[in-house]
Amino acid sequence: MSTRRAFLKQSALATSGTLLIPGFLKGFDGPELIAGNTKLVVIQLSGGNDGLNTIIPYRNDVYYQLRPKLAIPSGNILKASDELGFHPALAKLNDLYDKGYLGVINNVGYPNPDRSHFRSMDIWHTAANSDQYLQTGWLGRYLDAQCSDCNTAHQALEIDDVLGLVLKGAQQKGMAMRDPKKLHDTLKGNLYRALSKPAADHADERSVSYLYKTLAETVSSADYIYDKTTISKSSITYPKTEFAHRLKTVAQLINSGIDTRVYYASLSGFDTHANQNNRHERLLTTYSEAVHAFVSDLEAENSFSDVMIMTFSEFGRRVKQNASEGTDHGTANNLFIMGKTLKQKGFINETPDLTKLDEGDLIHTVDFRSVYATLLEQWLGTDSSIVLGQKFAKLGFV
Amino acid sequence: MKNETHLYNRFGFGVSVSNEKIKSANDFINSSRQDQPLQVVAAPSITKEEIKTMTSQEKRMVSQKSRKQISNLNVSWLEQMTNTETALREKMTFFWHDHFACRTQQAFLGQQQNNSIRKYALGSFRDLLLAVSKDAAMLQFLNNKQNRKNSPNENFAREVMELFTLGRGNFTEEDIKNAARAFTGWNFNPISGEFVFRDWTHDTGVKTFRGKNGNFSGEDILDIILEDRAAAGFIVNKMWSYFVSQETVDKKITDQLTNDFYKSDYNIGKLVDQMITASWFYEDRFHGNRIKSPIELLVSIQLHTGGKFDDEASPLFIQNALNQVLFYPPNVGGWPQGNEWIDSSSLTFRMALPGVLLQHERTEILAKDDGDVNNLINRPRKSKINFSVNWSPLVNRFLKSNQEESLNEIEHFLLAIPTSKGNRELINRFASFGKTDEELIQRAFTGYMSLPEYQLN
Numbered sequence: 001m002s003t004r005r006a007f008l009k010q011s012a013l014a015t016s017g018t019l020l021i022p023g024f025l026k027g028f029d030g031p032e033l034i035a036g037n038t039k040l041v042v043i044q045l046s047g048g049n050d051g052l053n054t055i056i057p058y059r060n061d062v063y064y065q066l067r068p069k070l071a072i073p074s075g076n077i078l079k080a081s082d083e084l085g086f087h088p089a090l091a092k093l094n095d096l097y098d099k100g101y102l103g104v105i106n107n108v109g110y111p112n113p114d115r116s117h118f119r120s121m122d123i124w125h126t127a128a129n130s131d132q133y134l135q136t137g138w139l140g141r142y143l144d145a146q147c148s149d150c151n152t153a154h155q156a157l158e159i160d161d162v163l164g165l166v167l168k169g170a171q172q173k174g175m176a177m178r179d180p181k182k183l184h185d186t187l188k189g190n191l192y193r194a195l196s197k198p199a200a201d202h203a204d205e206r207s208v209s210y211l212y213k214t215l216a217e218t219v220s221s222a223d224y225i226y227d228k229t230t231i232s233k234s235s236i237t238y239p240k241t242e243f244a245h246r247l248k249t250v251a252q253l254i255n256s257g258i259d260t261r262v263y264y265a266s267l268s269g270f271d272t273h274a275n276q277n278n279r280h281e282r283l284l285t286t287y288s289e290a291v292h293a294f295v296s297d298l299e300a301e302n303s304f305s306d307v308m309i310m311t312f313s314e315f316g317r318r319v320k321q322n323a324s325e326g327t328d329h330g331t332a333n334n335l336f337i338m339g340k341t342l343k344q345k346g347f348i349n350e351t352p353d354l355t356k357l358d359e360g361d362l363i364h365t366v367d368f369r370s371v372y373a374t375l376l377e378q379w380l381g382t383d384s385s386i387v388l389g390q391k392f393a394k395l396g397f398v
Numbered sequence: 399m400k401n402e403t404h405l406y407n408r409f410g411f412g413v414s415v416s417n418e419k420i421k422s423a424n425d426f427i428n429s430s431r432q433d434q435p436l437q438v439v440a441a442p443s444i445t446k447e448e449i450k451t452m453t454s455q456e457k458r459m460v461s462q463k464s465r466k467q468i469s470n471l472n473v474s475w476l477e478q479m480t481n482t483e484t485a486l487r488e489k490m491t492f493f494w495h496d497h498f499a500c501r502t503q504q505a506f507l508g509q510q511q512n513n514s515i516r517k518y519a520l521g522s523f524r525d526l527l528l529a530v531s532k533d534a535a536m537l538q539f540l541n542n543k544q545n546r547k548n549s550p551n552e553n554f555a556r557e558v559m560e561l562f563t564l565g566r567g568n569f570t571e572e573d574i575k576n577a578a579r580a581f582t583g584w585n586f587n588p589i590s591g592e593f594v595f596r597d598w599t600h601d602t603g604v605k606t607f608r609g610k611n612g613n614f615s616g617e618d619i620l621d622i623i624l625e626d627r628a629a630a631g632f633i634v635n636k637m638w639s640y641f642v643s644q645e646t647v648d649k650k651i652t653d654q655l656t657n658d659f660y661k662s663d664y665n666i667g668k669l670v671d672q673m674i675t676a677s678w679f680y681e682d683r684f685h686g687n688r689i690k691s692p693i694e695l696l697v698s699i700q701l702h703t704g705g706k707f708d709d710e711a712s713p714l715f716i717q718n719a720l721n722q723v724l725f726y727p728p729n730v731g732g733w734p735q736g737n738e739w740i741d742s743s744s745l746t747f748r749m750a751l752p753g754v755l756l757q758h759e760r761t762e763i764l765a766k767d768d769g770d771v772n773n774l775i776n777r778p779r780k781s782k783i784n785f786s787v788n789w790s791p792l793v794n795r796f797l798k799s800n801q802e803e804s805l806n807e808i809e810h811f812l813l814a815i816p817t818s819k820g821n822r823e824l825i826n827r828f829a830s831f832g833k834t835d836e837e838l839i840q841r842a843f844t845g846y847m848s849l850p851e852y853q854l855n
Contacts, residue, residue: 118729122728131553131556133561133729135731135738153741153742160764160766161719161743161764161765162719162721162743162744162747162765162766163741165728173742174741175741186750187746191749191824191828191845191848194820195821195824195849195850206687207687207689207736207737207854208686208850208851210689211689211740211745211851211853211854212850215749215850217742266766268767269767323454
């Protein structure tokens with residue numbers, strides 16, 4: 001505890017309850033960090049990735065019958081098990097699978113699935129039941145549970161310009177940032193700097209002090225990240241896509257030893273209602289090449305063992321193709337886990353059952369909140385029932 | 399003056415720079431008695447048969463057109479919000495648009511819903527509730543089309559009680575099951591948006607609802623809900639939190655308001671009148687202690703400067719970047735409120751926005767793409783925002799004999815609570831770089847609007 005902070009705490013105690021500290025001086029009360037060194041990276045595939053054309057049940061006749069134009073010919077599939085194989089665009093992901101770094105969980109979803117993008121994503125972000133509306137995200141509530149007194153904004157970072165609901169808790173919020181230098185440059189302006197210094201004439205406990213506190217934390221986190229980020233020496237070449245650039249930023253931050261526990265990045269465009277095949281192939285290439293470079297970069301700097309990566313989409317797509325050579329919104333889907341030392345790897349559970357569908361959609365067998373609970377308890381070391389509001393069975397991959 | 403500004407901030411979108419004279423509370427209400435419906439989208443002329451024979455390509459064209467129309471609707475309403483004559487009606491429509499949060503792909507249905515909300519926004523909550531419950535966009539949004547005898551869908555019945563009238567904890571699962579049965583058969587014509595009762599899908603059996611037995615219709619269910627004083631309390635508390643204070647509840651006052659609202663048979667106009675003519679509404683502790691929603695921020699900037707957007711894409715981009723797009727609430731629970739709007743990146747963008755709008759600074763921000771290929775608002779990149787302000791009336795009004803006096807006037811006009819001495823000095827220095835009178839005023843406006851205090855009303 002720094003001397004100044006200790007002094008402030010003592011003087012606050014000494015005056016027994018009367019608030020002598022102006023509201024946002026608390027913002028300079030020194031960061032209290034979440035203990036531990038494990039990091040979670042969440043990758044969101046927005047739009048509803050077609051899981052069946054990603055991890056393909058290449059021996060299943062129903063797959064070929066229901067998708068006469070969309071099914072990937074068996075000969076092109078990168079076969080990984082007796083039943084399942086990777087889309088040909090996923091050679092790099094296949095490589096991670098071969099190394100034992102990838103775990104695929106099939107049939108992940110939730111009861112009474114919602115087929116609307118925004119609602120289903122809302123459910124994944126808030127970890128709500130499908131008839132429940134929450135104003136906080138599961139990773140935001142993780143910050144609340146672990147770090148309700150923290151005064152830094154960068155405990156959880158979204159590589160984006162806009163912060164998603166998933167990283168917003170009731171007391172704590174993560175921070176959105178596309179690039180450390182850009183953020184630093186934006187906040188270099190006189191206005192932000194000058195305003196982020198405490199001034200005593202703002203009343204405590206009012207909205208105005210919340211604003212100034214947020215500003216102070218933003219500026220100090222931006223400085224911290226900018227100062228601490230070292231330019232990567234690694235020789236890994238990333239593909240020239242925006243998504244790969246975002247993962248490169250995450251790797252750079254992790255390799256620089258930034259004390260951020262959660263990273264969040266998205267890749268959009270998976271809403272393939274029409275002429276799916278070319279587009280889906282491009283997206284899968286973008287995804288797998290970027291993730292492969294990311295993992296290699298972490299490995300080269302010996303930091304991969306501290307990192308767990310989860311990839312999800314808000315829903316899968318209907319088993320049967322539609323009339324426009326695309327697929328419509330579905331329900332259950334596969335989800336990827338990546339890590340150096342997974343306790344379960346490869347295809348972790350049963351293959352999707354294409355003969356037992358609910359109105360043409362896959363039936364979920366794993367609640368996505370079981371995945372969250374596993375990550376929260378086993379990887380981030382927090383009580384998942386506090387964060388999720390109920391107890392979910394844990395899985396065995398960590 | 400301070401009190402009138404508070405009234406305009408909370409029950410309108412702020413004071414306009416062109417307001418010659420600020421209205422009294424009574425005039426403020428009276429001028430909003432008129433109701434100006436949105437008339438942007440014409441009723442579709444297509445028939446059911448024509449839809450049946452359309453190719454998928456043609457269908458896609460139709461929905462594309464409809465999404466374009468939703469954008470037109472969005473921007474037209476945003477513009478109408480700057481009409482200070484009917485400020486109260488616009489604000490109440492906005493409040494109910496959030497309360498009865500709903501999304502639709504069909505622009506005409508979105509317009510129809512907005513117009514019925516607008517019609518009853520200051521009328522009887524009983525009429526408003528019935529109108530929204532029979533509204534095509536809402537019935538579609540909450541799956542009442544799928545709610546049929548023998549295969550009920552409870553979504554609509556649940557949200558009517560949980561989010562629209564009673565709130566969590568004031569009803570049981572049995573209530574939902576039985577109410578859902580009563581709403582079976584409530585349907586709509588998908589083209590004209592007219593309410594249609596399909597009696598052959600309606601469950602005519604006896605329902606048990608909140609301790610009563612009978613062959614209840616959907617209308618009966620709504621009436622039985624409103625018999626419960628808890629519904630009046632739910633609306634009053636929501637209005638208190640929205641218009642008065644999110645963190646402080648004065649139970650003595652809200653109990654009184656609830657009583658009176660219930661006794662008036664849910665007369666919203668009377669409730670609003672009671673609130674804005676009460677002295678507690680103007681107490682200092684409530685001034686400038688509420689964070690503007692993105693729409694409120696956007697409209698207040700337009701009102702304060704008299705500026706206008708020169709294209710549709712610019713206001714849509716800002717709404718998207720700040721996470722509040724009219725006609726696109728995040729879910730049926732509506733938008734967040736207060737501090738929930740603010741995080742490091744939203745605050746940074748809000749503070750940069752006046753520079754972008756008034757000084758034509760470029761923005762590199764990328765708005766989020768929700769992945770929905772059908773969402774027209776997903777046009778993430780836009781660096782040049784087209785917004786124009788005619789500065790000469792502002793110079794006339796705010797240029798005083800010395801700079802300090804000018805800045806003082808501008809601060810009073812723009813901020814609901816005063817800022818610090820340090821910030822004033824900062825803005826003074828910033829304004830001094832202005833080479834002309836106009837540049838001085840422009841810089842002062844940009845400075846004050848970039849302050850955290852400007853986020854408050």
